[in-house]
Amino acid sequence: xxxxxxxxxxQGHRTMVYPSGPAPELPDRFRGRPSIDPEKCLTGCxxxxxxxxxxxxxxxxxxxxxxxxxxxxxxxSTACPQQAISFTNEYRLAARNRQDLIVVPGKQEALPAARLxxxxxxxxGKSLKLRQVSAAGCNACEADTNVxxxxxxxxxxxxxxxxxxxxxxxxxxITGPVSRNMRLGLEKTFxxxxxxxxxxxxxxxxxxxxxxADHAExxxxxxxxxxxxxxxxxxxxxxxxxxxxxxxxxNRI
Amino acid sequence: MNHEKLRMVTxxxxxxxxxxxxxxxxxxxxxxxxxxxxxxxxxxASLFAAPARQRGVTQLFAVLVNTQLSRLHIVRTExxxxxxxxxxxxxxxxxxxxxxxxxxxxxxPVGHPWFKPVRYHESWTGRDAWDRPAGEPILPGVxxxxxxxxxxxxxxxxxxxxxxxxxxxxxxxxxxxxxxFHLEIALGFQHRGVEGALIGGPDARSIHYxxxxxxxxxxxxxxxxxxxxxALSKCRKTARAQTLRGIALELERMANHVGDxxxxxxxxxxxxxxxxxxxxxxxxxxxxxxxxxxxFGRGMVCPGGVGFDMDDARVEKLLRQLxxxxxxxxxxIELLWDTPSAMARFENIGRLPKQVALxxxxxxxxxxxxxxxxxxxxxxxxxxxxxxHIPVSTYDTGxxxxxxxxxxxxxxxxxxxxxxxLHTIPSGDILNRAGSLLPNRIAVSLDEGWRxxxxxxxxxxxxxxxxxxxxxxxxxxxxxxxxxxxxxxxxSDFPLCNKSFNLSYCGHDL
Numbered sequence: 167x168x169x170x171x172x173x174x175x176x177q178g179h180r181t182m183v184y185p186s187g188p189a190p191e192l193p194d195r196f197r198g199r200p201s202i203d204p205e206k207c208l209t210g211c212x213x214x215x216x217x218x219x220x221x222x223x224x225x226x227x228x229x230x231x232x233x234x235x236x237x238x239x240x241x242x243s244t245a246c247p248q249q250a251i252s253f254t255n256e257y258r259l260a261a262r263n264r265q266d267l268i269v270v271p272g273k274q275e276a277l278p279a280a281r282l283x284x285x286x287x288x289x290x291g292k293s294l295k296l297r298q299v300s301a302a303g304c305n306a307c308e309a310d311t312n313v314x315x316x317x318x319x320x321x322x323x324x325x326x327x328x329x330x331x332x333x334x335x336x337x338x339x340i341t342g343p344v345s346r347n348m349r350l351g352l353e354k355t356f357x358x359x360x361x362x363x364x365x366x367x368x369x370x371x372x373x374x375x376x377x378x379a380d381h382a383e384x385x386x387x388x389x390x391x392x393x394x395x396x397x398x399x400x401x402x403x404x405x406x407x408x409x410x411x412x413x414x415x416x417n418r419i
Numbered sequence: 420m421n422h423e424k425l426r427m428v429t430x431x432x433x434x435x436x437x438x439x440x441x442x443x444x445x446x447x448x449x450x451x452x453x454x455x456x457x458x459x460x461x462x463x464a465s466l467f468a469a470p471a472r473q474r475g476v477t478q479l480f481a482v483l484v485n486t487q488l489s490r491l492h493i494v495r496t497e498x499x500x501x502x503x504x505x506x507x508x509x510x511x512x513x514x515x516x517x518x519x520x521x522x523x524x525x526x527x528p529v530g531h532p533w534f535k536p537v538r539y540h541e542s543w544t545g546r547d548a549w550d551r552p553a554g555e556p557i558l559p560g561v562x563x564x565x566x567x568x569x570x571x572x573x574x575x576x577x578x579x580x581x582x583x584x585x586x587x588x589x590x591x592x593x594x595x596x597x598x599x600f601h602l603e604i605a606l607g608f609q610h611r612g613v614e615g616a617l618i619g620g621p622d623a624r625s626i627h628y629x630x631x632x633x634x635x636x637x638x639x640x641x642x643x644x645x646x647x648x649x650a651l652s653k654c655r656k657t658a659r660a661q662t663l664r665g666i667a668l669e670l671e672r673m674a675n676h677v678g679d680x681x682x683x684x685x686x687x688x689x690x691x692x693x694x695x696x697x698x699x700x701x702x703x704x705x706x707x708x709x710x711x712x713x714x715f716g717r718g719m720v721c722p723g724g725v726g727f728d729m730d731d732a733r734v735e736k737l738l739r740q741l742x743x744x745x746x747x748x749x750x751x752i753e754l755l756w757d758t759p760s761a762m763a764r765f766e767n768i769g770r771l772p773k774q775v776a777l778x779x780x781x782x783x784x785x786x787x788x789x790x791x792x793x794x795x796x797x798x799x800x801x802x803x804x805x806x807x808h809i810p811v812s813t814y815d816t817g818x819x820x821x822x823x824x825x826x827x828x829x830x831x832x833x834x835x836x837x838x839x840x841l842h843t844i845p846s847g848d849i850l851n852r853a854g855s856l857l858p859n860r861i862a863v864s865l866d867e868g869w870r871x872x873x874x875x876x877x878x879x880x881x882x883x884x885x886x887x888x889x890x891x892x893x894x895x896x897x898x899x900x901x902x903x904x905x906x907x908x909x910x911s912d913f914p915l916c917n918k919s920f921n922l923s924y925c926g927h928d929l
Contacts, residue, residue, distance in 0.1 A: 169757050170691050173750050177695050193705070195712030195727060219623040237627055239718055298584040302609045304925050305586055306634030306715045309678075312584040313704075316697035330582035345928075347539055347559040347608045348587055351579045377627040383540065383612035401717065402634065405701075 181320045185419045189406060192255055196404070197238045199256035200231045204271035206250035214242035214251060219377060220370060233259060233267040233399040234373035260398045260411025264389070267373070267399055280396060280414035286362060290336050291416050293325040296366070297335035297359060301352050302384060303342030306402040307369035311339065313405050326412055332356075337364035337395070343371040343384040344391055356392050364395040366415070368408060373397050427452065428493045429485075432799040435650035435862035438878065441480075441495050446503055449479065449496035454509045456483045456492065462780050462793070464491070464865065464874045466516035468524045469887035471497055477524050479503075480889075482863055482876060486798045491863055498526055501546055505531040512780030515895060521548035523614075535562045538607035538928050543615060560589040560605040567593035567600050575910060579608045586924035592910055599913075602905040604898055609928035617888035621648060621722075621856070625885075629875075630717050633892055633926030638664070638671040638707075639868030640890075640926075641720040643875040645853075646801065648722040650862035651879055654853035656802075658845035660724030665803035666840050667710055667719050669833035672869040673744075674703035676784075676826040679921050680752055683823055686915045687764040695751035702744040706737055724850035734841050741841075745834050752827050765820035769904040769916035772817060781900045783871020783893045785920050788825045789817035795867035804867075809836055817904075822919040856883040868893060870923065892926030 182190050192198075207229050215223035222235035223242055231242070231251070243251040250271075258277055261267055266278035282290065300308050314321040315328065329335050332355045344352060356365070367388045370376035375386035388394055398411045413419045428441045444452065457463065465482040476497050483492040505528035507514040517528040518537045525546030528534070535549075539559040542548070551557065560579065572595050579587035587608040593601040613628050629644035630637045642664055649656060681696025704714035711719035711727045718726045755761050771781075776789040786793050794811040796804040812828035814821035856879050866873045871893030880886035901920045905913060 169754055173691055173695070173754050176750050177747065180698055193708040193712050195710075196708070197712050197718075217623055219627050237717075238713075239627070241623070299580055300584070300586045300609075302611050302925065302928075303586065304631040304634030305923065306631070306637070308584050308586065309635060310714065313697070313701055315584075316701065317694045318698045318701055328584055342609075343611065345608065345610055347610050348579065350558075351587060351608065355580050377624050377631055378611045378616075381612045381616060383610055401631075402715065404714070 180318055181323070182318060185413060192257060192404070192406070196255050196257070197240060197253040199233065199254050199259055199274065200236065200269050201252050201254050201274070202229050202231065202269060202271040203250045203252070204228070206248040207271055208248060213245045213247065217241040217245045221379065228271050231269040232374070233269060234264060234397055235370060235379065236399060237370055237377060237401040257404055257407045258410045258414075259400065259403065259407050260396055260414060262396060264394075264397060267397055277414070280411060281417045282364070282395065282415055286364065287417055289362065290364070294337070294416060295327050295329045295335045296337050296339045297332045297355060298328050298339045298341070299352050299355050301340060301342040301348035301372075301388075302345035302378070303369065303371060307341035307371070310402050310405045311341065311368060311408060314409055319405060319409060321409070324413065324416070324418055326416075332358035333360070335359045335363070337366065338392070339366045339368060340372045340388040341368050343375040343378040343387055345384050349385055349391060352388075352391055365392050366396045366398065366411070367394045368398045369403060370399060370401045373399060376401060429490050430493070430863065431490060432795070432801045432863070432865045433646045433650055435857070435860045438859045438861050441493050441861065444494055444496045446496050446498065449481070449494055450504070450506050450509070452494050453481050453483065453506060453513070457510050457512065460487070461485050461492070463510070463512050463516065464872065465876055465889055465891045466513050466520070467876070467887070467889040468520045468526065469878055475499065477526055479520070480876070482874065484799065484865070486793065489799055491799065491865070493861065493863070501525060502527040502529050504529050507531050507533070511778050512896070515899070536607065538610040540607070540610055540612070559607045562605065564591045564605070565593065565601055565603050569595070571595055572600070588924050590913075592905075592913070594910055597909045597911065599905050599908050599910050602902045604902050606898070606924060606927050609925040611925070611929065613929045614888055614890060618885055620885045620888070626721065632890060632929065633894075633923040634715055635675055636671065636868045636870065636873065636892070636923065636926065638667045638716040638720060639866045639873045641716070642668065642802075643864045643866040643873045645720055645722045646864035646866075647862045647875050647877045648853050648856070650864065651856040651860055651877060652853040653857070654723050654851055656724050656851060657847040657849065659847040660849045661802040662840050662844050663710070663725045663729060663849065664720055666837050667707060667716050668866070669837050670703055670707045670710075671716060673830050673833050674700050674707070675869040675921075676830050677703060677748055677752075679918060680755070680823060680826055682918050682921075683765070683819070683915065684755060684761065686918050687761060689755070689758065689761045692751050692755050692761075695747065699744055699747050699751060702740065702747070706740050706744070709733060709737055709740070721850070722853040724848070726850075728849045729844055734844070738838065738841055741834060741837060748830065752830075755823070762820065764915065765823055766816070766818060768819040768912050769908060769919060770816070770818045771900055771904045775903055776817065776900060779899050779903070780896050782896050783868075784822055784825045784829065785897050785900055786871065787811065787813045788821035790815040793872075795865045795872050799865050801864070801866070803840065807836065807839065809833070819915055819919040858883045870894060870921070871897065890929060892923055894922035894927045897922050898927060
C-alpha cells in the first residue's frame with residue numbers, strides 16, 4: 167500500500183491543460199494539413215497525383231488534395247519539382263462535411279465546420295457516450311483513440327466516454343475501411359444504438375478506404391454504410407486531431 | 420538429414436536467391452523434409468502456395484528456420500490437381516498454413532483434422548476447397564465449431580464487436596460453470612486482401628500495405644518489406660540507416676510492451692500501474708514521432724534506408740525523454756511485482772507448457788515466457804543486430820506472469836540498446852534508393868517485431884514484379900497458443916490471458 171502511495175507521488179499530476187491552456191507540443195516533423203502554393207504550382211503537371219498512393223490528388227483546373235484520402239506520406243511534396251505542396255503543422259483537420267476536407271491552392275480561410283446542430287448539441291453537448299467499432303482498422307487509429315482515455319488526455323473530463331454496449335451509446339466511432347466481413351457487425355452495432363445517434367469516422371480508411379480503397383474486400387469507408395457526422399482525417403490522426411474534432415463537434419472549444 | 424542430397428537451399432535472413440536454385444521435391448519428399456526438420460528443432464516460418472508456370476499446377480514453398488545455424492532453408496514442391504495429403508497430423512504447427520493454402524488456392528489437404536476457412540473469402544483460383552457453390556456469399560465466423568455436449572455444459576460466444584476499443588474477432592468458449600474446457604477462435608473479420616493486392620507490385624501502395632499490415636507493428640513489418648525489396652534489387656543500406664531502423668524497432672517494442680503491462684494491470688483492477696503505463700506508452704510513441712513525425716513510425720523506414728535523419732539536438736532530446744520514461748516506467752511496472760494481490764492474479768493463470776509452444780511453432784514473448792529461446796534479433800540477426808546483441812529474455816512459467824515479466828525484461832534491454840546506439844550512430848547517408856527488382860528470384864526477410872517473428876517472402880516474375888508476396892505476422896503462429904492457454908481456466912480470466920498475448924487481428928487477417 168505504501169508503495170502505491172509513493173509511486174503516486176513520484177508520478178505526479180499529468181493531465182494536460184489543453185484546451186484551457188496550450189495544446190501539447192507536436193513533433194517538429196509532424197505532418198498536418200497540406201498546403202498548395204498557387205504561385206508555384208504548374209498547371210498541366212501531374213507528378214504529384216501520379217505518386218499519390220491514396221489517389222487523394224485530383225489535377226483539373228487546379229490541384230486539389232482530398233484530406234479524407236490523404237495518407238500524409240509526403241510523396242507528393244517530394245515529387246513536386248516546384249515545392250508547391252507542403253505539409254503544415256495544422257492539426258485541426260476534422261470536418262462535418264466531406265467536401266470541407268478538400269484542400270485547394272492558397273491559404274486556409276477558416277477552420278471547417280464541425281459543430282453539431284442545436285438539437286443534437288442540446289442532447290450530447292455535455293455527455294457523449296460512444297461505441298467504438300473497428301472495421302478492419304490496423305490498430306493505429308484504434309490505439310490513438312484509446313489513448314484519449316488515459317490520464318494524460320482524460321477524455322472523460324469533457325463528458326465523453328467509450329461504452330461497452332451500443333445500447334448505452336449516443337453514437338458510433340468507426341475506424342478502418344469497413345471490410346466486407348465486418349459490414350454486418352457494423353450495421354448491427356449501429357442499429358442497436360438508440361436514436362438520435364451520430365457517427366464519427368476516424369482515419370483515412372474509415373473516411374474513404376485509405377490504402378485499401380477499391381479493394382473488393384472492403385466497402386471504402388463508413389460513408390457507404392451509415393451517414394457520417396464528423397470526419398477526422400489522418401493515417402492515423404494524432405490524438406490531438408481526434409480530440410480537437412470531438413471538442414469542436416460538441417462546441418467545447 | 421542430408422541437405423546436399425535433397426538440395427535444400429540455405430540462405431541468411433534478408434538474402435535472395437534465384438528461384439531455379441530451389442530444386443523441386445516430390446510431394447512426399449517435401450513433407451518428409453519439413454517434418455524431419457521440425458523434429459530436429461527447426462520451425463516452419465512460412466508455408467504457402469504460389470502459381471506455377473504450368474496451368475493446373477500449384478507450387479508449395481516452405482521456409483524453415485534453423486536457429487542453431489542462424490540460417491533459413493527453403494524447399495518447394497508442386498501439387499498437380501486440387502489435393503494433397505495433409506502434413507498437419509505429423510507436424511501440428513502447419514495446421515493454419517494448410518487451411519490458408521486451401522482457402523487461397525482451393526487445394527485440399529486431405530486428412531486435415533481441423534479443416535475450415537481462416538479468413539472467409541473466395542479463393543483466388545475459382546476452385547473451392549470446401550466445394551461451396553460459386554457466388555454464394557461466404558459469411559465470416561460461420562463454420563462448425565468444436566462443441567462439448569453435456570447437461571451442465573454451456574457455450575459462450577463473444578464478438579466480433581468487443582466491449583473496448585479493440586479489433587474484431589469471434590470467440591467460442593465451451594464451459595462447465597466458470598471453467599473453460601475449450602476455446603475456439605474464429606478470425607477473418609479484418610480481411611482487407613493485402614497479399615492479393617501486393618501481387619504485381621511493388622507500386623505506390625505497397626509500402627503503405629506494409630505500414631498498415633498491423634498498425635502497431637509498422638516498423639517491424641515495413642523493415643521486413645524493405646529488406647525484401649533491398650534483397651531483390653541488390654541495394655545496400657548504410658550502417659547509419661540500419662542503426663536508425665534498429666532504434667525505431669526498439670521504440671515500437673517498448674511502447675507496446677509498456678501499454679500492455681498497463682492494460683494487464685487494468686484487467687485485474689490494479690489502477691495505479693494501469694494509469695501510469697497508459698500515459699508512459701504515449702511517451703514512447705512520442706519518441707517515435709520525434710524521429711519521423713508520426714507516433715507509429717509511418718514514413719520512417721523506406722526501401723534503401725530510412726526517411727528521416729538524426730541530428731545532435733534530436734539525439735539529446737531523445738536521450739532526455741528516454742531517461743524520464745525509464746524512471747516513470749520503472750516505478751509504474753515494479754509496483755506490479757511488489758504488490759502481492761496483483762501477483763496473485765498473474766501467477767499460474769493461462770499456463771502454456773513449453774512443449775506446446777514448441778509444437779505449435781510459437782514465437783515472440785509468448786514463446787520466450789514458456790522457456791523457448793527464440794528471438795530473431797539473436798537467432799537470425801540482421802541490420803544493426805548483427806553488431807549489437809540484445810540478450811534473449813526468457814522465463815519458465817509460461818503463465819500470465821511470465822509473459823508480463825518477459826516484456827519488462829525486454830523493455831529494459833531495449834532502453835539500454837537505444838541509449839548505446841544513440842551515442843554511436845555511424846556517419847553517412849540514410850538512403851540508397853533501391854532500383855528495380857531482379858526477375859525470378861525469391862527473398863526472405865525476418866524481423867523480431869514486439870509480438871515476435873515477422874516473416875515476409877517475395878517471389879518475382881519474369882518482369883521483376885511480385886508474382887507472390889507472403890506475409891506471416893507473429894500472431895498467425897500464436898493465436899492457437901492463446902486458445903490452448905485458456906484450457907481449464909476460469910472464463911473470467913480470458914481478458915487477462917488475452918492481453919498477456921495481445922495478438923493482432925489485422926496482422927492475422929491480412
